[in-house]
Amino acid sequence: MVQHRLPMLPSAGEVPWVASVNGTKKKLNIENNAILLDVLRDQAGSLGTKRGCDMGTCGCCSVLIDGEPRLSCLTLAAEADGCEITTVEGLADGHHLHPIQEMFAECGGSQCGFCTPGFLVVASSLLEKNPSPNDEEIKSAIEGNLCRCTGYQQIVDSIRAASKILISEENIEDYTSPKSDPHPGFTGE
């Protein structure tokens, strides 16, 4: 292992790269052998996309490329050139969270939260295609994502709950709305 470690392959040079990251057009110069995860984290400002293993085993680095869940640690950035990339930062609508985000927080789908970005993008794409998945469908969608904290059960619960919200088209509250009044009146008991 350690003593045989190969030097990183030198890149043949920099190339321009254009992609839409969470709806914003990013024009970057990247090394032509750059990995998408590195570009997202180090250049495109998506620190929400996590690196758990760098070898396609954990799912923490999942992002959507043109709506399809992909492991960004196994994707050459060049492959995503010109594509639409969605990371966890792109799920919310302004200050309104995506139902899947709201429900992960609500139902215990996120404990330490490190795996959460990966699960969220994968689940959001599932719900995009299939707004009311059954448990088996949910499980198949997230089978490539590892979570060490939750034992998955509350993750499945969260996705189920999000699906309900999506179907009912309920609104998710703006998270900047006013918080509790410290000086409440009295309603009588």
Added chain:
Amino acid sequence: MAEETNQDEMVGYRQQPGKLPFAKPGSGGKDRFSSPRDQEMIPKSQGGDLAQPWGSHRHDELISGQVIGKPTTLVDGKWKVTGQAQYGDDIRLPGELIGRIIRSPHHYARVLSIDCSKALELPGVVAIATGVDASNKFGVLPVTKDEHAMAVEKVRHVGDLVACVAAEDEATAREAERLIEVEYEVLDSIHDIREGLENSEYPIHDRGKYHIGEANIQKRVFQEFGDVDGIHDNAIASHKQNWIFSGVNHAATEPHAVVGHWDPSGRLTLYTPQQVPHYVHRALADVLEIPMHQINVYRTFVGGGFGGKSDPFPHEMCAAILARKAGRPVRITFDREEVYWINRGRHPSRIEMNLHADEKGRICGIETDALIDGGGFASFGHVTTYYNGVLHTAPYEIGAFHYTGARVWTNKPASGAMRGHGAVNSRCAVETGLDDLAEQLSVDPIDLRLANLLPPHSATITGFRVTSIGMRECLERVKEESGWDKKFRKMPLGKGIGIGCGFFISGSGLPIHWDPNKFPHATVHLKIDMDGGVTVHTGAADIGQGSDTVVAQSVAEVLGLPLDMIRIRSKESDTSPVDLGSYSSRVTFMNANAAISAAMKIRDELLDATVEITGAKRDKLVIGDRRIFDKKDPAVGISYLEALHKAQEDRGALVSSGAYRTPPMGRTHKGAAAGLAPAYSFSAYVAEVSVDVETGQTKVDKVWAAHDCGKALNPLAVKGQIIGSCHMGMGQVLSEEMRYGRTGHLMNPDLLDYKIPSVHEMPEVFPIIVESNDPEGPFGAKEAGEGPLLPILPAVCNAVYDAIGVRTAELPITPDRLLKLIERKCKAEGINDPRELKSPGLEYSDLQTILSERSEEHKKRDLERRLNEDRQPYHNGALFGLDPTIPPDEIDEKWAVNVIPSADYIEKPRLAGSAWKHTERRHRGDS
């Protein structure tokens, strides 16, 4: 309005229902009316409707009906779901350099020379450090400091740190890593744990005069309690099993990462995802030779810990050293592989378990011998060695306990603390042993357990003070909900059901840094200014278990505030009071207690202010939703903000500090403090499995998981902990192992070959929360983070036996291992097709009735003990006819405690016990 008051007509201050008084500065926001207190959440003792089958609690009067006991979203949950939570590698400081670590390719070697010249010439390399830059030792326990930032003299395992480099970017750093030339003299390495017991030419560490023989024994323990000599005369059934447990790793999804930064005022800030920032703080001061106040340890979000981020780590030292040398911030992030090289996972172990039952179905003896593989360093190992023994002396009343344990150094990455620290493997051995005893005695294994439980408020054979016990309820609930009676020993071949129990500490009684001081274990500070929001300063490390949330909940409950008014500042040692960290399942118990006591002080001030404004009697006042009012006449009362502003007159922000320290407990023999805790959690699981007899594949289908957590402050989080524990335990029992090859090489340092269960392997878990209302726990709570892991292993092992009649003694139960056992069994029974095997059956013996009767009696005894405040003491031994009110060793000489092996024992020791064949250097007269 006060001037016109007629004293006769109006008692005090009165508010018209529904009418808002004038707006106050700082007010505004949603929910403009206070909601009435939810009577369902107010305990009976306070006139509410919340039933209290386990009696009242000292915190009952603090319940305002806000959040305690309600499923509560994590207070930092939104940060996590938006990707804004910053973990170790997400800290990016301007001008940062990338650090890499040069690791040993050898198992064991002397470092002869390190040549950095080529690397230094590489453009972009800014700093390189080696062992000479930091020669001070550090470690978790003050008595076992044996680590250096980088190798000084020797490397002790593949992956051990030799040097580190900081460069402008990662590619340069990796290239520099390759260019650093290290010359080694390779030494004979040892890999088999058993070899660690022998004398060796170059012991892996030198303990000076405390060195045991010339061997690699880091710690040895000998303990005897109770009637050890009588075990064999009393026993009518005995179980013996030699277990082999593989090492397992925490495999937290976030690899370790750290950023070191020296600011212009000369202070170091270390950003690190740590479970125990305080130990790092101490270790940094030692290694860098600067005072602690010059260091700010900043705990980032932690992407899973489970014990794997609780040591002060050498790479953390490296980041600080490199940043100092380079004059710029340095970020080091591990590859997944490096996580395995640093390890600190569960010890690979060989455990011999002997259990004995007497004619009344009592457990008349437990004899355990545990040899555990510490790898290259001590880490928490001192404690682990004790925990492998003492943590299985409950929940059962036992007649004798004999324990020999030893931890040896080998040339592997160090083992350390992992969820269920030290208790998991030996618990698995005990619980499967009990299953076997039940089989030998022809009784139901759940009834065998129910008839041998310690009562609430008792002392174990080792003298641990146990307060609340919900073990019986856990067992009864899983038995009922799993349909045990209809399934156990009655399912077809390949289907099985099994039981397992657990017992775990809820915080450790003695802090690891037991300086002769009376420092508290946990401290919480509150600050409330005129805006009404509460800032909570705590050093408790939220590692995803929700400690920030639990502290916020406790404060919110006492002050009657919604959670959105509480903000937690728990990340920086500069602003947080010292906390001992997230280990030993201590955080909820200790920090919530500290938070409650800090909040009580503010509460008092708010109540005083209310008395002043309203003239109401203080003892009639209660706190509800953002309001303080007369319990009988809620119209007499004021808003939280009014009370706060009154209390702030002439002094500004209210501040308070609360602390928690464990009460004095336990006995005085050597090692008596290991395993002491202010409270203990209990759990019982039933697992249902399917085993394919033709392939040896085991699948866990369902788990009924009952855990006694005292009081679930946040049931959502407790359930999450239970299910998560099942997941981790399932991994250990079925698929996870750190596999070392024939030459001692770790073969699977990645998440592909180190198999943690995916969503498809997870069974359906039915979490069952049992609330025994612990007298010292915050609102009655105990731990729920680690204990729930223990029972899953034996429950699965026992279920596999029920399914196919094969007992395993080696974990994980991979298909190849199980298939071998199945084949062996077929051969022994002369069967060709494994599908013709018979799964075990059960015919009750007469003992079954005796046990059922005893357990009924004990149930009454327990009920009476838990409700009766003037209960008599109860010491382990009463079941064997001794006076329960006196410690047994004071009644009967046979029960004397013994911590030194006799010459006879040393003649014929068990495996780990043979560590006692050696004499410490100081006793041999050598230096």
